[in-house]
Amino acid sequence: VVALPYHAAAERDLVVVAFARRGGTLGIVRMPRLAPEADSAADSSSVRGHNVALVLEDVRTHEPTSRAAVAARTGLARASLTTIVPELIAAGLLRDSSAALGSRGGRPVSPIEFDGSGFGVIAVEVTVSDIAVESVDLAGRTLRADSRAHGRPLADPESIVAVATRLIRRHLDFLANTSVHFELAVIVMPAPLIGSPPIVMASSDLGWRTVDLVGLIVAEVPELEGRALLVNDANVAVIAESRALAADLGAPATDLVYLKSLTGIGGAVISGGRLIGGANGVGFEPGHVLVRPGGRSCVCGRNGCFFAEAGPEAVLETAGLGELAASAGVAVAVSELVNRAHAGDPKALQALRNVGEILQAVIVDLRLMFDPQCVVLGGYWADVFDDFRIRDDLGLADSHTLKVAWSEIDAGRISPFVVPGRLGARAARAGAIRFAIDMLLAEPLSFGR
Numbered sequence: 001v002v003a004l005p006y007h008a009a010a011e012r013d014l015v016v017v018a019f020a021r022r023g024g025t026l027g028i029v030r031m032p033r034l035a036p037e038a039d040s041a042a043d044s045s046s047v048r049g050h051n052v053a054l055v056l057e058d059v060r061t062h063e064p065t066s067r068a069a070v071a072a073r074t075g076l077a078r079a080s081l082t083t084i085v086p087e088l089i090a091a092g093l094l095r096d097s098s099a100a101l102g103s104r105g106g107r108p109v110s111p112i113e114f115d116g117s118g119f120g121v122i123a124v125e126v127t128v129s130d131i132a133v134e135s136v137d138l139a140g141r142t143l144r145a146d147s148r149a150h151g152r153p154l155a156d157p158e159s160i161v162a163v164a165t166r167l168i169r170r171h172l173d174f175l176a177n178t179s180v181h182f183e184l185a186v187i188v189m190p191a192p193l194i195g196s197p198p199i200v201m202a203s204s205d206l207g208w209r210t211v212d213l214v215g216l217i218v219a220e221v222p223e224l225e226g227r228a229l230l231v232n233d234a235n236v237a238v239i240a241e242s243r244a245l246a247a248d249l250g251a252p253a254t255d256l257v258y259l260k261s262l263t264g265i266g267g268a269v270i271s272g273g274r275l276i277g278g279a280n281g282v283g284f285e286p287g288h289v290l291v292r293p294g295g296r297s298c299v300c301g302r303n304g305c306f307f308a309e310a311g312p313e314a315v316l317e318t319a320g321l322g323e324l325a326a327s328a329g330v331a332v333a334v335s336e337l338v339n340r341a342h343a344g345d346p347k348a349l350q351a352l353r354n355v356g357e358i359l360q361a362v363i364v365d366l367r368l369m370f371d372p373q374c375v376v377l378g379g380y381w382a383d384v385f386d387d388f389r390i391r392d393d394l395g396l397a398d399s400h401t402l403k404v405a406w407s408e409i410d411a412g413r414i415s416p417f418v419v420p421g422r423l424g425a426r427a428a429r430a431g432a433i434r435f436a437i438d439m440l441l442a443e444p445l446s447f448g449r
């Protein structure tokens with residue numbers, strides 16, 4: 001770990017850079033110095049906020065735990081903890097735990113754990129067919145969940161907003177009736193977002209051009225003013241999948257490519273522990289990259305896009321499910337495709353193998369571009385992963401230069417290299433909830449206000 005002065009003139013902040021042993025940056029954190037100028041009220045309050053967040057994060061990670069263990073891990077003085085812990089208990093973010101942690105020098109240890117049951121986050125997930133709304137507390141426990149079909153009213157955000165606001169109101173009432181303080185709503189869209197605060201750039205699934213979705217919802221539910229975030233589904237899904245993968249591996253998943261298909265094709269990349277956003281937040285939209293020059297025409301106006309060649313509509317047509325998709329919707333037809341593949345239906349399996357071939361080529365390209373530890377396939381692709389028969393050596397011949405080179409530099413890679421997502425269709429919502437909670441808990445002194 002190397003610490004460098006971040007701002008030479010003020011010398012108030014530090015940048016901590018962690019390097020992996022084989023080179024490459026693991027993470028960069030800008031943090032206030034822990035010993036502030038005595039006469040600077042602003043500094044001292046930001047350091048305090050930082051220390052409070054540090055304690056909270058440590059207890060969340062290690063609960064149930066003792067005050068002494070928190071002090072040892074965070075490097076904070078026991079005296080600081082004797083003020084911070086009671087304050088967090090009074091705020092409803094920590095509580096005394098009934099777990100037994102043994103004794104210390106003959107005195108019983110009184111453990112603490114994370115609480116957060118008095119504060120609520122509402123996650124709103126818009127898909128091509130439904131709106132799902134889930135209320136959770138800050139420990140991520142589900143308090144209530146509802147889902148409604150919105151009937152896919154093409155090019156008509158208002159009627160989708162109407163369904164969403166009805167459900168959100170019901171959840172706000174529910175939280176109020178159960179004495180849970182509403183903190184934040186996080187709205188998940190399967191579409192590229194642009195700008196700050198973000199708006200929907202376009203949705204080919206819903207026939208939208210730019211739509212200020214949060215603005216439309218806040219106009220109907222003013223309680224959400226300043227308390228609503230809009231996130232892209234794949235961007236939060238990759239966060240959830242990277243944590244699930246890291247928990248399984250017992251090692252950080254800092255470099256991942258996530259590709260998913262449900263009613264379209266989406267994806268996200270984590271590189272060096274950071275989500276790739278690009279200059280405008282639309283840095284990785286794999287659905288419209290070219291996979292076959294002069295191929296099928298695509299909704300975006302080009303030909304031979306990944307979506308046009310291997311998206312759900314193309315696959316359903318090959319599998320003989322085009323009519324079902326037209327009458328019952330793509331989502332219903334995709335789940336029928338999965339059922340048929342599992343039952344061994346030859347047309348369904350052939351359609352999936354066609355996708356598998358294209359996926360394999362796309363994955364080789366992505367490996368060349370991002371050098372990920374592994375590629376995670378989500379959405380329905382996770383359910384039919386075995387049917388793709390994607391080879392871990394990516395189908396390259398033994399003499400292939402790339403294969404030879406990769407086999408020599410496999411140090412950072414996770415085996416197998418291509419894996420199905422752990423969280424299935426819930427990945428986006430789970431990631432959005434986690435993202436919202438982490439954001440709130442990063443500033444624990446502003447709670448309940």
Ligand SMILES: [Zn+2]
Binds near residue numbers: 289298300307308
């Ligand atoms: Zn396209």
